[in-house]
Amino acid sequence: MNHPAEKSFEFDHPTNTALALRRSIANRLVYMVGKDVQSATQRDWLFAILHAARDRIMDRWRETRQITHAQDLKRVYYLSMEFLPGRILSNALMAIGILDETRAACAQLGADFDKLTDMEADPGLGNGGLGRLAACFLDSLATLGLPSMGYGIRFDYGMFAQRIVQGQQVEEPDGWLEAGNPWEIMRPEFSYKVCFGGRLDTSNGGLQWIEAEEVIAVAYDSAVPGHELASVATLRLWSARASRAINLDAFNRGDYIRAMEAKNASENVSRVLYPDDSTEHGRELRLRQEYFFVSASLQDLLRRFLRDHGSLEQLPEMVAIHINDTHPALAIPELMRLLIDVHRLGWDKAWSLCTRIFSYTNHTLLQEALETWPVDLFGRVLPRHLRIVFDLNAHFLAELHTRFPHDHDLLRRVSLIDENGSRRIRMAYLCVLASHRVNGVSALHSELMTTTIFADLARVFPDRFCNKTNGITPRRWLAQANPSLAELIDSRIGNGWRRNLVELEALRAWAADPEFNNAFQLVKAQNKQRLADRIARETGIVLDPDSLFDVQVKRVHEYKRQLLNLLHVVTRYHRILANPSANWMPRSVIFAGKAASAYYMAKKIIRLINDVAQVINSDPRVDGKLKVVFVPNYRVSLAEVIIPAADLSEQISTAGTEASGTGNMKFALNGALTIGTWDGANIEIAEQVGPDNMFIFGLRTQEVAATRAAGYRPRQHYEESYDLRLAIDRIADGSFSPTEPQRYHDLVAALLDSDHYLLLADYGDYLATQDRVDALYRRPFEWTRQAILNVAGMGIFSSDRTIREYAEDIWQLRPINR
Ligand code: 26Q
Numbered sequence: 148m149n150h151p152a153e154k155s156f157e158f159d160h161p162t163n164t165a166l167a168l169r170r171s172i173a174n175r176l177v178y179m180v181g182k183d184v185q186s187a188t189q190r191d192w193l194f195a196i197l198h199a200a201r202d203r204i205m206d207r208w209r210e211t212r213q214i215t216h217a218q219d220l221k222r223v224y225y226l227s228m229e230f231l232p233g234r235i236l237s238n239a240l241m242a243i244g245i246l247d248e249t250r251a252a253c254a255q256l257g258a259d260f261d262k263l264t265d266m267e268a269d270p271g272l273g274n275g276g277l278g279r280l281a282a283c284f285l286d287s288l289a290t291l292g293l294p295s296m297g298y299g300i301r302f303d304y305g306m307f308a309q310r311i312v313q314g315q316q317v318e319e320p321d322g323w324l325e326a327g328n329p330w331e332i333m334r335p336e337f338s339y340k341v342c343f344g345g346r347l348d349t350s351n352g353g354l355q356w357i358e359a360e361e362v363i364a365v366a367y368d369s370a371v372p373g374h375e376l377a378s379v380a381t382l383r384l385w386s387a388r389a390s391r392a393i394n395l396d397a398f399n400r401g402d403y404i405r406a407m408e409a410k411n412a413s414e415n416v417s418r419v420l421y422p423d424d425s426t427e428h429g430r431e432l433r434l435r436q437e438y439f440f441v442s443a444s445l446q447d448l449l450r451r452f453l454r455d456h457g458s459l460e461q462l463p464e465m466v467a468i469h470i471n472d473t474h475p476a477l478a479i480p481e482l483m484r485l486l487i488d489v490h491r492l493g494w495d496k497a498w499s500l501c502t503r504i505f506s507y508t509n510h511t512l513l514q515e516a517l518e519t520w521p522v523d524l525f526g527r528v529l530p531r532h533l534r535i536v537f538d539l540n541a542h543f544l545a546e547l548h549t550r551f552p553h554d555h556d557l558l559r560r561v562s563l564i565d566e567n568g569s570r571r572i573r574m575a576y577l578c579v580l581a582s583h584r585v586n587g588v589s590a591l592h593s594e595l596m597t598t599t600i601f602a603d604l605a606r607v608f609p610d611r612f613c614n615k616t617n618g619i620t621p622r623r624w625l626a627q628a629n630p631s632l633a634e635l636i637d638s639r640i641g642n643g644w645r646r647n648l649v650e651l652e653a654l655r656a657w658a659a660d661p662e663f664n665n666a667f668q669l670v671k672a673q674n675k676q677r678l679a680d681r682i683a684r685e686t687g688i689v690l691d692p693d694s695l696f697d698v699q700v701k702r703v704h705e706y707k708r709q710l711l712n713l714l715h716v717v718t719r720y721h722r723i724l725a726n727p728s729a730n731w732m733p734r735s736v737i738f739a740g741k742a743a744s745a746y747y748m749a750k751k752i753i754r755l756i757n758d759v760a761q762v763i764n765s766d767p768r769v770d771g772k773l774k775v776v777f778v779p780n781y782r783v784s785l786a787e788v789i790i791p792a793a794d795l796s797e798q799i800s801t802a803g804t805e806a807s808g809t810g811n812m813k814f815a816l817n818g819a820l821t822i823g824t825w826d827g828a829n830i831e832i833a834e835q836v837g838p839d840n841m842f843i844f845g846l847r848t849q850e851v852a853a854t855r856a857a858g859y860r861p862r863q864h865y866e867e868s869y870d871l872r873l874a875i876d877r878i879a880d881g882s883f884s885p886t887e888p889q890r891y892h893d894l895v896a897a898l899l900d901s902d903h904y905l906l907l908a909d910y911g912d913y914l915a916t917q918d919r920v921d922a923l924y925r926r927p928f929e930w931t932r933q934a935i936l937n938v939a940g941m942g943i944f945s946s947d948r949t950i951r952e953y954a955e956d957i958w959q960l961r962p963i964n965r
Pocket residue numbers: 274275276277278280421423424425426427428433510511516518588617805806807808809827
């Protein structure tokens with residue numbers, strides 16, 4: 148007891164009976180929202196429920212922080228530009244264990260729980276896989292009781308909302324905060340100054356950064372409740388606020404509007420997420436965003452450390468900092484700056500701390516996606532950090548020279564500065580240099596990482612590189628998204644799988660049990676109906692729930708090969724027309740996904756999907772044998788409805804291009820069969836579920852390389868296959884774009900002349916494999932038996948497993964002991 152009021156400081160802990168919940172919701176409606184049962188809107192009810200739920204997380208949240216502090220435990224700080232948590236309410240109620248009670252309370256209050264939960268905003272603070280992975284990791288960190296904090300940016304505008312207008316993607320701003328965000332708590336007491344620009348002053352022997360601009364980063368926290376509230380982690384997002392300094396001098400000059408403009412401009416740094424998942428680097432605002440959140444996060448964690456510990460010597464024993472892709476790489480020169488310029492450590496001491504604290508995950512091998520920054524831009528925005536990067540590079544290259552005195556080209560190749568053409572900083576190399584561990588996200592990816600993009604660095608630092616195969620949280624992706632399947636599984640093997648996903652192995656024994664097999668089919672049928680209803684509402688296209696639901700949902704990218712899928716669709720259409728009376732297995736091909744707003748080819752692919760859908764869906768000769776639909780605005784909350792309804796999961800990237808994939812895991816966990824290439828985590832899924840329970844096709848990574856090396860000629864496949872020729876000719880001749888016949892000329896030319904991702908090379912095998920899919924789907928029992936074996940094999944793909952591996956091999960973390 149160290150506060151004078153502690154004796155008299157008493158409060159009521161909320162309880163979880165339906166009655167208590169009902170009273171809490173009513174209280175929150177009256178005293179927080181300021182309404183009553185007569186005047187409450189739907190949104191008012193939602194906010195009242197949200198607050199009642201939030202109240203029930205607070206005690207454990209405080210307790211988690213107190214225990215971490217009292218037991219003096221090491222923490223991991225997960226730095227990520229992106230977090231895609233999905234809606235919080237259902238997840239929180241399940242974590243607390245009061246989903247049914249809350250439903251009952253709502254019913255008594257006359258509120259429609261399902262309708263209300265569907266009104267909650269879906270925070271789109273990420274582009275796709277990388278941001279969603281970060282969210283799954285926080286869920287697992289909380290569930291495993293590992294002391295942790297996620298750090299990111301509180302973007303005012305998240306991933307754009309996608310509308311489809313006349314077949315084309317149209318982007319709209321996602322103002323997810325406009326109605327208020329009841330989950331966040333502003334913590335203005337944690338505000339930090341972040342500076343930009345200016346110059347280095349070397350006049351009096353030292354090195355001083357004379358900054359030109361400053362902005363304030365303000366913390367907003369949200370709770371991340373673990374399963375059964377094992378612990379509650381924190382997501383701390385930074386929002387930019389103009390500094391008083393800007394305000395004061397601009398306003399004092401008397402030009403009020405100018406001053407307001409300056410204020411606005413400086414707050415732009417946390418305005419909007421870059422909706423690009425590969426190539427959008429070289430933009431100054433993006434660099435500022437990266438530095439902004441990293442600087443605030445490091446100041447914050449150093450403050451916390453120094454509050455509890457005297458000496459920076461022990462920093463690596465108490466703090467692990469993880470860098471999610473290179474986007475937070477500026478944490479490295481920023482920590483060096485803080486240790487050297489602010490805390491007055493020597494260079495060698497500071498560097499030795501850094502290399503014991505940082506670890507880094509790579510998420511891509513695609514050359515165009517590797518982040519680099521032009522030296523001059525970098526130096527203009529962050530002159531001190533440029534100097535640190537140069538000094539680091541000099542130390543590194545000097546040491547290398549002594550280790551490999553005869554390999555001069557090695558120094559050029561591994562330099563942090565790419566000197567070919569305009570000089571650019573290689574952010575990935577900086578991360579490898581500073582990290583004691585560098586990991587890829589699937590076995591294949593980690594292997595390719597050390598033989599391609601980091602081949603030289605793997606020779607220099609052989610002990611750093613490792614693999615941590617991605618995972619997904621079974622709480623959101625099975626328990627929450629697919630409650631009927633969850634319940635069916637519980638009825639046979641109990642509910643322990645939520646914490647220990649390998650328990651799903653026990654389902655193997657049930658795969659061929661007629662009753663279970665049948666019940667499993669029934670669940671799938673319900674989920675398909677739920678999706679069909681949703682699609683009919685949103686697009687007007689009516690799907691037959693008895694048809695095979697063939698699903699490809701993910702960002703639209705050439706390497707993911709949505710076009711290969713579409714070539715199959717067009718061929719199937721032509722075959723149906725040629726042979727309408729054959730016994731066709733009805734199919735519904737479902738696409739969803741966003742294209743980067745400046746990615747011309749990806750947008751064209753979306754348009755082609757919609758054009759093809761239009762023609763096929765309105766052709767009476769098809770007569771229900773084939774439907775195609777593009778579902779607009781793919782996001783976490785839509786994924787939760789689509790994935791449980793899939794029969795077939797399309798994971799068809801060119802071998803060697805998809806680092807891992809995590810959608811592949813979500814589908815298999817929900818009882819879809821996969822048609823996929825030997826790529827990313829597909830390979831490990833095949834190992835777990837058995838290759839006979841998956842549809843594997845296409846060239847392997849080595850064969851892709853060999854095909855390219857031999858001078859790949861896509862046109863040869865076109866000339867040799869009647870079906871392929873017909874499909875491509877019809878796309879080219881305007882059959883799917885009659886008002887503008889040349890609409891797809893460039894797309895077709897790209898396929899025939901270069902086809903960088905080898906669609907045409909894989910087309911034949913893909914089509915043959917799709918025929919095998921149809922054949923198996925005609926045998927519902929056997930199909931379902933294999934689907935159940937897929938579910939049973941998904942145990943290792945829990946993000947709990949992934950996080951345990953990070954905690955043991957990389958972060959050296961121990962859980963709290965309650
Ligand atoms: C970089 C610079 C400037 C602007 C944007 C970006 C940017 C933003 C997001 C670059 C990449 C991303 C996202 C990448 C991503 O999601 N990668 C995916 O990560 C998943 C999780 O590991 C893997 O499963 C996927 O295979 C991988 O594509």
